[in-house]
Amino acid sequence: MAKFHLLFALAVALAVLSAQARKTNTFHITAAPFHAIHLHSPPSATKKHAAVPSGGIRHVHHAAAPSPATVEFALSPEPYPGFYDTCLSKVSNKCGSEIYNGIFENDDVSAKCCSEIVGSGRRCHEGIVKGRLDQMKGLQKVYKIAIEKRGRKVWQECVLVTNLIRVGVQPSI
Template structure:
């Protein structure tokens, strides 16, 4: 099961990077670069992978990654997950992913406020 989760995580990371840098898939190259420069650099790569695995897979997130996510900010979190969920291969389940995104945000905020 761990191997499957790892493979899913790697798939989504590769997909996210491909979509961000391949003009045929990205909404606008400048928008992808802006997201990268202002949002993704605020969290560690491990936490970014964990967040993607939670939203698009069936993983759990550590308290420390929750703190990073909250520091990244809701606008960045919402925008990045929406950006990935808008891919043609994922769009059919976009509503589910956006709900999971919001649930993850609420969970992380509750952890961050109690710590």
């Protein structure tokens, strides 16, 4: 369950890069947001138990809403003009997705992608994470704190991996 909460608890935007993201300051993911999975269900997905003879409580089951093919998020206003364009141009689409999964699904980030995220700079990494968090209005503060913490952890691990590679040690990730 904690892993699932970390899905929305982690540094975001470096992960999902596209040509459109560089032009419009938006990024796309191919997953349903947490609130769509847990809070919304189509009326046909509910199933009520038969009434309990003793006057007991009925249970209602909800099925998850179907996942959209793509979810689009807009980042918050840039700290300065061109900030997101500059940051997003430093990470490949493949590594962007891998970093996103590393942050939201607690997956491993490859050494190659760690090099890209470190190459983009800490300010870019933290700025994009903050930009995404600013857009998550309904997310409880405790989860936002967890996202920030996971974002810092991914950054620190990637710096370590990148430094090991520079001195000739092949990290086992």
